[in-house]
Structure formats: structure tokens, C-alpha cells
Amino acid sequence: MFDVTRYAIAAQSIIDAGRFLYGRGWSPATSSNYSARIDDEHIAVTVSGRHKGQLVAGDVMVVDLAGNAVQSNARSSAETRLHTVLYQAFPEVGAVLHTHSVKATVLSRLLPAGEPLKLQGYELQKAFAGIDTHESELLVPVFDNTQDIPSLARQAGEWFRQHPQQPGYLIRGHGLYTWGRTMSDCLRHVEAFEFLFECELETMRVRR
Numbered sequence: 068m069f070d071v072t073r074y075a076i077a078a079q080s081i082i083d084a085g086r087f088l089y090g091r092g093w094s095p096a097t098s099s100n101y102s103a104r105i106d107d108e109h110i111a112v113t114v115s116g117r118h119k120g121q122l123v124a125g126d127v128m129v130v131d132l133a134g135n136a137v138q139s140n141a142r143s144s145a146e147t148r149l150h151t152v153l154y155q156a157f158p159e160v161g162a163v164l165h166t167h168s169v170k171a172t173v174l175s176r177l178l179p180a181g182e183p184l185k186l187q188g189y190e191l192q193k194a195f196a197g198i199d200t201h202e203s204e205l206l207v208p209v210f211d212n213t214q215d216i217p218s219l220a221r222q223a224g225e226w227f228r229q230h231p232q233q234p235g236y237l238i239r240g241h242g243l244y245t246w247g248r249t250m251s252d253c254l255r256h257v258e259a260f261e262f263l264f265e266c267e268l269e270t271m272r273v274r275r
């Protein structure tokens with residue numbers, strides 16, 4: 068059982084995040100999925116296939132950390148396992164956002180396979196929780212896109228257990244996953260990643 072007030076707060080943070088991310092063009096149409104922790108065993112997550120700029124209370128539901136619906140007949144995001152693996156790995160994670168921006172999608176298609184994107188020397192890296200110098204190295208792995216979500220969740224889970232300070236990953240041709248202690252931290256991470264992705268794309272353009 069979960070606390071209804073905590074659920075209502077989590078659901079509203081997801082609805083508000085959807086309006087913001089859709090408004091910025093980072094979650095077009097029914098793409099993307101969002102979640103927020105309710106307690107040690109439950110998260111609020113978007114129902115699959117809903118328009119993220121027009122979310123209402125009925126577009127958010129509760130699942131346990133195994134991804135089973137709790138008190139709901141709705142179908143949670145097809146990518147629910149990519150959320151729960153992060154809540155299981157990191158007890159301090161309070162929110163996870165998955166977005167489908169043009170820049171994340173294009174950059175992920177241009178990056179070479181087999182090595183993470185390395186971001187270093189950008190002042191804006193300090194927007195990420197726990198980073199206090201532009202000299203630190205931000206590593207963003209790029210996983211191949213697949214319909215096999217359990218396999219993707221295993222890959223992501225393994226990588227992040229080995230790199231617990233790194234706050235996000237790309238799925239090639241698909242989008243970004245990032246997380247944080249709070250929804251506000253998580254939204255700031257999306258915004259910072261978007262800025263850094265634009266810088267990387269612009270750098271590639273001028274170097275051509």
C-alpha cells in the first residue's frame with residue numbers, strides 16, 4: 068500500500084514536467100515517459116501512449132519496483148523497467164525522466180559505437196548534482212535501440228552500478244534518460260544535457 072498524498076504530489080510533479088518538456092520540444096506527441104518515487108517500494112509513472120504535453124491525473128499510475136501495476140488496470144509505460152532499474156539501484160533517486168529531443172536523437176546517431184560520449188571543459192557541467200568543476204569528465208553511454216527493454220535495462224543497470232556518479236544515458240536514435248534526487252534536479256539535468264548536446268552538435272558542424 069502507498070500513501071495517497073505522496074502519490075498525488077508525485078503525479079502532479081509528473082504532469083508539470085510533461086507541460087514543461089513538451090513546451091521545450093523535448094517530448095513531442097506521445098513520446099517520452101516520466102516517473103517519481105512515492106516510497107521505497109512504489110513509483111508514480113506515466114501510462115503508456117499518453118500525450119505528454121496534455122497529461123491529467125488519469126495519465127499517471129502506480130507500479131511497484133518490479134513494474135507491476137498497483138491498484139490500476141492501466142498499462143504503464145512500455146519502458147517502465149528502465150525507470151525501476153534506477154530506483155532499485157539508487158535508493159536516493161526520486162525522479163526519472165526520458166525525453167525524445169531532436170538534439171539527443173541526432174547526436175546519438177552520429178556518435179561512434181562502443182564508447183561513451185565524453186563531456187569535459189563545459190562550465191555548465193556544474194548544473195549536475197555533485198559536479199563542482201568543469202574539469203570533471205561527464206560520461207554519457209550510448210546504448211543501441213532495441214524493443215528488448217529487459218535487455219536494455221540490464222545494460223543500463225550494469226553500467227550505472229559501475230558509474231554511480233554519471234547522471235544519464237542515450238539510446239541511439241531514440242532519446243535521453245536522466246534522473247535525480249528530486250523532480251526539480253531531474254528537470255535541471257535534462258536542460259543541462261540539452262545545452263551540452265547542442266554544443267557538441269555545433270562543434271561537429273563547425274569542424275566539418
Ligand SMILES: CSCCC(=O)C(=O)COP(=O)(O)O
Nearest residue numbers: 097098099100115116144145
Ligand atoms: C511514440 S514514441 C515510442 C515509444 C517511446 O519511445 C516512448 O518513449 C513512449 O512510450 P510509452 O509506452 O511510455 O508511452
Ligand SMILES: [Zn+2]
Nearest residue numbers: 099165241242
Ligand atoms: Zn522513448
